[in-house]
Amino acid sequence: MTNQVPTNIITGFLGVGKTTTILNLLKDKPENENWAVLVNEFGEVGIDGAMMADGGAMIKEVPGGCMCCTAGVPMSG
Template sequence: MIHSHTRVHIITGFLGVGKTTTLKNLLKQKPNHERWVVLLNEFGETGLDSAFLSQNNVNIHQVAGGCLCCDTKLFFQTKLNQIIRFEKPDRLLIEPSGLGHPDKIIEILKQNQYCKLLMLDPVITVIDPRHLGQKKYRQHEIYQRQLAIADVFVVNKIDLANNESIAQFKKMVDEYQRPSWMV
């Protein structure tokens, strides 16, 4: 029996923007009849407790020790192959490290061996608007890549942002004009 395409979302964003919180909110939306798997590339605590995961019937896998597309690329692909073959999820949510290269992860997912198995859904980039006024974020290469590949911007921590940060965020969205959605 051939399994239909596994839908894949990459949830990216710089360190500390709230990717895990966004992931938790997505998991709460999971239909009961679907099988979802989460693949994390974070260091230390995930913030996703086992009770929350078992309640939502979600399996979680971690690839630790470096970037999914660089240092641990082979381990990432091995883990990805195992998930596809043995778990056959309807949806796979990938959360790379905040310093990961999501564009390179997309390149891996578009390789021939995955074309008939995976369907890349919109890439979600989580943004903390307070970072936009800080040069160390704005000019960081990885931060720029995360913004450039976004199909969806999720604005997090907006309640902590001042009017200037919110205005900078709106200006940035106008400049990129790429995301099809903004949440």
């Protein structure tokens, strides 16, 4: 038996509102839930993670743009 974890993947081109969407979701996060946000950061300076830090979720930035290649994050379930 496996534990299923509800997961949302928010993706899109630069400027479409991904960070704004996540910030709005974090505003409505129930206090009894534990959330994590994984930011696939392309820039040299991680701006999105800093903006989300006060939202009540654990924030992890993966620099370099590719979670698999850069961080060695296994993406299979």
